[in-house]
Amino acid sequence: MKTEAIDKLIAAELKIRPEQVRAAIELLDAGNTVPFIARYRKEATGSLEDEQLRQLEDRLGYLRNLSKRQEEIINRIEEQGKLTDELRASIEQATKLQELEDLYLPYKQKKRTRAQMARERGLEPLANAMLLQMDTKGTPAQKAAAFVQDGGPVATAEDALAGAMDIVAETIMEDASLRKAMRERLWRTAVIETKASPKAPEEQAAVFQMYAAYEEPLSHLPAHRTLAINRGEKLGCLNVTLKTDTEANCRLIYRQVHKRPSIWEDALQAAIEDGYKRLLFPSLERELRAKLTEEAEAQAIHLFGVNLRQLLLQAPLAGHTVMGLDPGYRNGCKMAVVDSTGRVLDYGVLQITQSKGAYEAAKRKVLASIRAHHVTLLSIGNGTASYETEQFAAELIREYELHDVHYLITNEAGASVYSASKLAKEELPDYDVVIRGAVSIARRVQDPLAELVKIDPQAIGVGQYQHDVNQTELAHTLDATIEAAVNHVGVDLNTASPALLRHVAGINATTAKNIVTFRDENGRFTSRRQLLKVPRLGPAAFTQCAGFLRIHEGKSPLDDTPVHPESYQLAQELLQKLGFALSDLKDKDKLPLIKMKREMMKPQDETRLAKELAAGLPTVHDILDALVSPGRDPREDLPAPLTRQAIVKLSDLKPGTILRGTVRNVTDFGAFVDIGLHQDGLIHISELSHRRVKHPLEVVAIGDTLKVMVISVDEKRGRIGLSLKQVPKGERL
Helix, strand or coil: CCHHHHHHHHHHHHCCCHHHHHHHHHHHHCCCCHHHHHHHCHHHHCCCCHHHHHHHHHHHHHHHHHHHHHHHHHHHHHHCCCCCHHHHHHHHHCCCHHHHHHHHHHHCCCCCCHHHHHHHCCCHHHHHHHHHCCCCCCCHHHHHHCCCCCCCCCCCHHHHHHHHHHHHHHHHHCCHHHHHHHHHHHHHHCEEEEEECCCCCHHHHHHCHHHCEEEEEHHHCCHHHHHHHHHHHHCCCEEEEEECCHHHHHHHHHHHHCCCCCCCHHHHHHHHHHHHHHHHHHHHHHHHHHHHHHHHHHHHHHHHHHHHHHHHCCCCCCCCCEEEEECCCCCCEEEEEECCCCCEEEEEEECCCCCHHHHHHHHHHHHHHHHHHCCCEEEEECCCCHHHHHHHHHHHHHHCCCCCCEEEEECCCCHHHHHCCHHHHHHCCCCCHHHHHHHHHHHHHHCHHHHHCCCCHHHCCCCCCHHHCCHHHHHHHHHHHHHHHHHHHCEECCCCCHHHHCCCCCCCHHHHHHHHHHHHHHCCCCCHHHHHHCCCCCHHHHHHHHHHEECCCCCCHHHHCCCCHHHHHHHHHHHHHHCCCHHHHHCCCCHHHHHHHHHHCCHHHHHHHHHHCCCCHHHHHHHHHHHHCCCCCHHHHCCCCCCECCCCCHHHCCCCCEEEEEEEEEECCEEEEECCCCCCEEEEHHHCCCCCCCCHHHCCCCCCEEEEEEEEEECCCCEEEEECCCCCHHHCC
């Protein structure tokens, strides 16, 4: 596939202009990162967004691989002396690998098949006669008898006829157009059927009870059910088959192959039935199951990425001194207090679920720590003994009238993974592994992004069936998601950990460590330009990363904005046009005036400024926005996490009860909401809205604070059914 064809195809798929595609490809090929291109090369790409650029990058990789495969196939067929102009054109015009492999299938080197053995015995002319269907006199047996030789490879006419039919079956079933048509027909009409395996262990079989006798049209099967069925099949709990009308499919193939009345009609029909059952259907069944799985995995990975981004971009509860509580029964509740910068002030282990005396001692210890360090927020992990720990916190707040102290239940997923990691040992060398978990639970409410990037995304606990999908694709998507979130927010160069820095555009793990080492040895950064002194961080890496790194109270106020150093001169000229100086960005009295002037500007004013300064309009627009509020965190506009002072009891929940909650996870079938209990409640997709909802993400996102109505409580199974649509309009948030 030629470069021009790739450009046009991507442009059509993404609904953008070919010149935008060409510009983006040039920038990517030059080694620029997606965040850098999206933010600082808008003039070149026509303001393509981060997600569009990632789709373009992925599709570009696919089409370049396709082009490489086209060349390989053309060369191999040419070596066989079988390449025609028509076949070459078909190969060059293919836009999918599946189409390409269908075209190559008849020429592909295979294991020794029945058809190949028949060809070796000289039966191909007989097969060709059957395919041409020209004979109207005699019988197939009489025609086949001509290929029988005493002591030869063909013993009887029946043997000859059977061999010829094997060749015919393979030839017909390898036809690219027929395979495509039958693949599309099966996708439209086939039904996937699952049955419980009699060999399945009882406990595992119970998990897949829904699929013990289940069927659904193949094309309607949603992603989460596909992955559930695949898991059940892999565990040996389910037997999965594809149901289709075999006779009707064979009739359709026969009608397509049949050319004219001949003596070969019965033999041709028998060859088609054999080829369909033995060759075509098993192959297409594998392909369609693979397609179903691929699409389901893509949906699950996409959902995981969306959930992770929303989780990372939750509003930070900055400024709080936080007590992290990592609940537990036998080993007690681990406690750690961190100040507003994340520095550990106090720690210990509390016995909340043991004796009354230990409970009271824990209360005294926590109260003393709250008062000594001015704790304003308790972050309670949602794991084992979370309910008892919440009871403890609520009672303490109520008994001692701690009006300035609130608590919230924090998703502790991944805290234990972090606490035992090499990174945690480097960051908290003086603390036991169990205390590190409590520190993580405290810090992740202060700045979710900075803390959660330290943890393997797969351990964070959002998404669905994460261990059943392509792990390479999942890792690629999650890395891209973290990179996008980190660069969207920006990173404080003087406080960021290596784990956070390595996700900044242009910075790898080694460079991130070098930045921190340089900072430790030379003191805080006062200018972005100092990055050029960091080992292994050259001009190219500086160009990619500088705009995403922030320096609070540095030499230049522009270092605390998203303005790239390459545009500092332009930023100063814009300030002058507005009647201000660079120093005014540090003046709290001048900033409101700058903001007022910015808000009063109209699009035509921006266009005029861009022309006067010979600058790109998107860059001018972004710089004007950045000058309004240096140091601003884009997460400030998001709603703060829900905090509590009173406990919710499962026994108190009744259908009709209305509660406030926070969305913890979004799946294809609904949303899980934290309502203050150890177990989250589920809003099924059907309970999200009175209108038809295709996907829960249309209505809710991780971190959303909602009012929900309890519609069912199953104490034995620990399940709580919630509804969003049944909450009276007057009570909704």
